Amino acid sequence: MTRRVLYLLCLLLTLMGGCHHQPLNSCHISGEIAGLSHDTLLLWGADHLYPHIDTIPVVDGRFQADIPIDTLAEAVLYTPDGRQHPLYLERGAQLRITGSTDSLTVSGSVNDSIYALLRSAEALKADTAQLRTLVLSYLRRHPAEASSVFVIRHFYASGTAIHDAAADEALRELAPLMRDYPLIARLDDYTGKYTSITVGRNIPTFALPDTAGVVTNRFTYPEQPILLHFWASWSPESRAQARALRPLYEAQQKIRQKENRLALVGVSLDSDRHEWVTAIHADTLRWAQLCNFRSWDTDLVQRLGISELPYNILINDRGIIRGINLTPEEIEQELKAIREEYAEQKRNSRARR
Numbered sequence: 001m002t003r004r005v006l007y008l009l010c011l012l013l014t015l016m017g018g019c020h021h022q023p024l025n026s027c028h029i030s031g032e033i034a035g036l037s038h039d040t041l042l043l044w045g046a047d048h049l050y051p052h053i054d055t056i057p058v059v060d061g062r063f064q065a066d067i068p069i070d071t072l073a074e075a076v077l078y079t080p081d082g083r084q085h086p087l088y089l090e091r092g093a094q095l096r097i098t099g100s101t102d103s104l105t106v107s108g109s110v111n112d113s114i115y116a117l118l119r120s121a122e123a124l125k126a127d128t129a130q131l132r133t134l135v136l137s138y139l140r141r142h143p144a145e146a147s148s149v150f151v152i153r154h155f156y157a158s159g160t161a162i163h164d165a166a167a168d169e170a171l172r173e174l175a176p177l178m179r180d181y182p183l184i185a186r187l188d189d190y191t192g193k194y195t196s197i198t199v200g201r202n203i204p205t206f207a208l209p210d211t212a213g214v215v216t217n218r219f220t221y222p223e224q225p226i227l228l229h230f231w232a233s234w235s236p237e238s239r240a241q242a243r244a245l246r247p248l249y250e251a252q253q254k255i256r257q258k259e260n261r262l263a264l265v266g267v268s269l270d271s272d273r274h275e276w277v278t279a280i281h282a283d284t285l286r287w288a289q290l291c292n293f294r295s296w297d298t299d300l301v302q303r304l305g306i307s308e309l310p311y312n313i314l315i316n317d318r319g320i321i322r323g324i325n326l327t328p329e330e331i332e333q334e335l336k337a338i339r340e341e342y343a344e345q346k347r348n349s350r351a352r353r
Helices: 004-018 111-123 127-141 145-158 166-173 176-180 182-194 236-244 246-253 273-281 299-304 328-352
Strands: 026-034 039-045 053-058 062-067 073-078 084-089 095-100 102-108 226-230 263-267 288-290 309-317 321-324
Touching: 026 084, 026 145, 039 062, 053 062, 073 145, 084 102, 084 145, 102 111, 111 127, 111 145, 127 145, 127 166, 145 166, 226 236, 236 246, 246 263, 246 328, 309 328, 321 328
Parallel strands: 026 095, 226 263, 263 288
Antiparallel strands: 026 062, 039 053, 039 073, 073 084, 095 102, 226 309, 309 321
């Protein structure tokens, strides 16, 4: 091997040794914060996707760390003065943090859009209407991102000028899967308790056991419209309405595309399991049946303000109420409108690509 080849190999090894090699399943964080010398930053996982607390040493104001991460997760960066700064960790991302402890800027991954929103919101904090428009626009652009949970919490659950008056409108912009987050579920319940249940609103969250004891909620039927039918074994009128729904259920089962198929869900106000199950078999109700045997004290019944039976609510795939106490014919008409809207959304989505 010639001297020139040996020299090039040594040079290559030196360069490689000086480079930072980021692990594949990690998020790289680096930066420089004015005013810090030899300190420690605290990184706290803010959701179940990153349930850790990590420390990041700071030397002469500079720092870097590789944080193991499987997916996109929310964290909070604590600076030594106790200030909190939102941070979104994503596998393979390289985040850069600069500024001072009272005004940090984070770039990389979804942090770019979050910090751009916060800067714009700061300039509009005296104009509630403009601020509300700004935040809703962000939620519409990021309906299924974890960052939108931070936006909801920051602007609607922390005493800001656009607190509960606009929270329900903001929640409607989120994709259904986002409602699994505990904060979103709590806000859903809050707005459901303090405003009337009408067409156009989101239905409150619920979780009720079926006949096998398996807990069911709205997310059991992703991308499907749902008809909630409230009934009880001791209510002849509600049982008659359930039987009248059987042709609709059978017709829906023949539809191949799941997102176009209506999911029927019975919610019983029974307090006796034997009477409930006996009525289900007697009336041949083959769709999902839920009951917690608390009768009128069932949380969902209370939040909806139901005071008589029968009662039904049709919701679309995003949990928005499309009709209340509809006949089978009216349900079919509304389903047609929902399917047309869904097809239009798909066409618009393809056109934007």
